[in-house]
Every structure is written in C-alpha cells, then in structure tokens.
Amino acid sequence: MASDPQRVTLAKVAETAGVSVATVSKVINGRRDVAQQTRDKVLELLRRYNYGGYRDDLRSHPTVELFFGFERLSIYHTEIIQSVVDAGAREGIAVVVGRRGEHDPAADPAAWARDLAAAGRRAVIAVTANILSPAIREALNRYRMPLVLLDPEILPDNSIVSCGVTNFSGGHSATAHLLSLGHRRIAYLGGTERAGSNQARLHGFRSAMEAADAPVPPELVRHAGTFHAAEGIEHGQQLLAESPTPTAVFAASDELAAGVIEAARRRGLRVPEDLSVVGFDNTLLAQVTSPPLTTIHGPVREMGAVALRTALQLAAGEEIDSHHVELATRLVVRESTCPPRD
Template sequence: MVTIYDIAKKTGFSVTTVSKVLNNYSDVSEKTKKAIKAAVEEMDYLPNSHARTLTTKKSWTIGVVFIESLGIGVKHPFFNAVIESFRQEVEIEGYDLLFVSRNISNQKKSYLDHFRYRGVDGVVIVCSTYDDEQVKELIEDPIPTVVIDMSSDQSSVVYSDNYEGSRLAVDHLQSLGHTRIAHIAGHESTFAGEQRKKGFYQAMKALNLEVPDEYVVNGDYFSIEGGARAMKSLLELEKRPTAVYAAGDSLAMGAINAINEQGLRVPEDLSVVGYDDIELAQYIHPALTTIRQQTDLIGQESAKLLLKQIDCKESYVACTQVPVELIIRKSTGPVA
C-alpha cells in the first residue's frame, strides 16, 4: 500500500508539505500542489479517511438536498447536469456527496437533523421553490450552504440571468417579425418561473409590444403536459399568437406537441422558443431554439462558493448570476 512517505520520497518534498497538500492547506504554492497531486494520481494513493478526518476536523462530505416539483428527482435533466458539474468540482478537493434521506434508523428526521447526524461540512441545496419549510430551516442554520436556482438573502446563491434570457428570447422573435408573442410561464411558486415571466413583460415593454392578459398562460411545474395544456388554450384564442416563448424546454416540447396535434406546423405557423437547452432539445423535431443555461458553470461556481465557506469555517451570503446564451435552431422562423 502506498503511504504518504512514498509520495514524499517520489516528489522530494517533506512529509509535512505532502500532508498539507492532501489536506488542502492554502500555504503551499500551486506548482508544489500540482507536482504532489500528479504523484498521488500516478501512484494510486488513497488516504485513510478516518485519519484525515481526525487531522482536519472535517468529514469531507457535502450534503445534497434535491427538490423539484415534477417528482422525478435526479432524473431532472437540468438539475442532474448541474449536480454532476458540482460533484466533479468538489471531488477534486477530496469531498464526497451525501444525498439526503429523511429516514435515520427508521425515524423521520429533518434535513438539518440528518446532516448534523452525519456531520457534513456543508450542504448544496438544489431547489426552485420557496415552499419547503425544511429548506428554510437549513438556510437559517450556521452550517455552510449554497442554493442553486433560487434567491435568498440568508445563503449564498447561484442562478442564471433569467431576465436576460427572457430578453434574448423576445428580441429574437421580434427580429423575425413577430409581434403577437405569448408566454408559457413556470409555476408562480418557482423562482425561475417568476423571474422569466417578469423578464418577458420587461422585454415586451422595451419593444413597445402589447401583451394581452390571455397571452400569458401558466404551464404549471415545467412539465411537457403543462406546456401542452397551456398551448391548447392559446390555440383556442380568436387572435392567436404567432410565436411562443416557454419558460422551460419541457414546456416548449409540450407546446410543439399541441401545435402538431392541431395540424399546424412549427415554425411555419407558430415559432417556439424554450429555456434550459437540455440535451434532448437538439434532437426533437424541429430542433428547439432555446436559451442555454451554463450548467457546468453553475455547478462550478456553486462548488467554489461552498468550499470557500467550509475553508473559512463560517456561512456567508453571496450571489453569483451566471450568463445565458440564445441557441438558434429550427423551431423559430419569420412570421407568416
């Protein structure tokens, strides 16, 4: 078995220096860290987790709370991509992830109770709604936290620039000659849904475009079914829109299904823009024009914020807003 002494011998650094690198101390140069980490990788060194915990007073575990309203958990394409990016970032520093269960020894426990029981060093909360009381309890606790896809004045947060995304979507449709633009909104209890809807109104006002009340429809919790229902109500209007901006790609896919069922075509009869750029968006027919969220960057920035708090041994409030990008595909075209 490879030991810390073997790493020191191979690299020429002292055992103390190697130990500092393995335990993420800051008073070691990047060049030295790189050399030692390369040797660790080459020699397949695996530190003793119990010894490391005693030395650093850390569990080297980060808790994960994952809440989304569709009930599909980590299968959710956007959140899954974000968590994978987060995992890769913290894994480099030696942390493992612990996905929460509210059962401990067959007893119902809160998220906070669970994480205290496991002694995690910090918690990442992936959540889009303000309604969960146990999430609020976590955020209010001194344990270091970072929240993804939700705003909070009590925790560090990371989310996309939803207002800018809405502006990009509306501006793109207007550039194609569309003036009758509808919006399929996410549920009002969700942070992203509300921000994107407000951004839609702002963008339409900036272009002096009218928004009839019936042109803004609730798509529920970003589901394909919710998008289809919303689109059907828009198609029933006497003066139907020529373009639709949906607050999520699943909503947009549902909208396209509803349009097709009515014997209409996308984009010849109606243009559709989504939001997220999930992997499936480029493979549906027609390929979906959408607003891309940078899931890799969201995960990386979330990890950096949380690790900084863990290293400082205190929770603090910070906000990182990640830029978005318009991806033009085949679901949008000139107004007929």
C-alpha cells in the same frame, strides 16, 4: 473530552494545534494544501474532541450533499447533478444526491443535519423551490455545515449564499429574437408562478414586448405550475386554442417548450412554419426535439462548479466575493424559430 458540537469550536481546535482556523477547516474538508504533520495533529484533535460527529474513516473522503427539495426531478435537474458531480471529481470531493422524497429535512431538521454530519458531509448545496426554513439553517449551522442554494426559484437575502443565472436578461433575449423575426402575437408559458426565476423571465418578456410596442393580451400569459413537459402540452393546447392563435411562444424551460411543440403537432401546426417556439436552459433535450429548439443557454456546468467551489470555501472558513452570483445567459438559435407567415 467534550463531545457536544456546540461546545467545541474550530477556534479551540486551532488554538490547541497551534494553527489557524482556516487550516483546521481545510483538514476537515480534505483539502490537500496542508502539510502532513499539521494534518495529523489536527486530525488527532478532531478525534479527541469528537468534533461535529467527526469520524476518522471519513476524513480522507470528504463529501458534499446535493439536496433537491422536489420529489420529481426534471431533465434540467439531471444536468445540475452532472455539473456538480463533475466539479466534485475535479476537486477530489464526492457528491451525494438526496431529494425530498427520500429525506424531509423539514420533519426533523436537527436529525437531518446530524445524520449528514455523521455521514461525513462538509457542506450542503440545495436546489429547492423554497428557501430552507430557519430551523433547517440553524441545524446546519450547529454542525458547521455551510449551505449554498443553486439556481434558487426564490432569491434569498444576503444571509444565504446562492448561485443563479440572469433570468431577466434571458427572457428579454428570447423575446427580442422573436420580435426581430417579425412576430408580434407572442405568448409566454411560465412554470411555477411564484418562482422568482419564472417572474424574472416573464419581466424580461414584458420588457422586450413593451420596448417593441407589442401588446401582451392577458390570455397569452400562462403559468403551468411546473416546468415539466406534460404541463407544456396541456397549457400549450390551451394557448393554441386562442383566436387568433399566437404565432410564437416563449416557454420558461426546455421541457415546457417541448410540450408546446407536441401540442402544436396535435393541432396539425408545423414548427416553425406555423408556430415559432423558444425554450430556456439549453438542456440536451433542446438538441433532440423535432425541430431542434431555439433556447436560452443557462450555464449549468459553470453554475455547478461555482456552487461547489463556494461551498468548499465556506466550509474552509474562507471569505467569498459575493453572497449571490449570477452567471450570464445567451441565446442559442436552432430550427424552431422563423419569421411568421403572412
């Protein structure tokens, strides 16, 4: 029988079994809403055709790959892992985490996709700073493995399915909060400058400042290069060395904000009495900083669930409502902000 995954199609398996393509996809993905007799018939054909490297011992244990295109993961990334793993547990789907330091799909996209298929992956959810290359997407398509980008730093076109948050709105809300307290000399500390999420948060910041007729001096807009705390300390010290010192900082992640708080401490400044700080993401870190951090809540738990559900729908050949979903952010006020001193 044919063994090349390009030669055997879902339609061929479905036609031979006398069922729909969607039903075959559900069997492949371990969905439970298929009659046992139908399931057995489809499984036998999948084994006979050796469809996509299909292995019998993996049919009852469908897995999804959660791939990070970073060698260094942040606190925010660990919360993404938790959200997708929890969603998988509710769906009866195992989630396997991979990262660029362990696997580099760009080095050999075909081998990477083939290994994922042979290991029983049914879909890939990717968290990456870059849109995966056409060669990688083509390799995943060859093995009928749908791709969903989760909180992409660069918003893809409609050929790629993605799920993110309302970054512009979040940036606007964070800045509007500081303005409402009376701050006018407000700094912005971003992460990766070219990241779409960073740019959207910066645009939200500028929009709120412009609406309040508050100036944005160039020296008060910085990009740390990453969203990590160490860079928050370094660039926070540089911002606080400006004269006059900003009375507030909106940082594009909770880790950057925690770094700014540490930078203020090293300069003998108190938060929030001398400097108000707002973060972004509402990770667990925001609750344990001293003081607890005012931040923008990004619905990570919901985002992970949407990404997994969308990946499974695609793997089952089902229609999805949108190629890009944005979940709403909201302001969470804690103790790191207050009105500026006279």
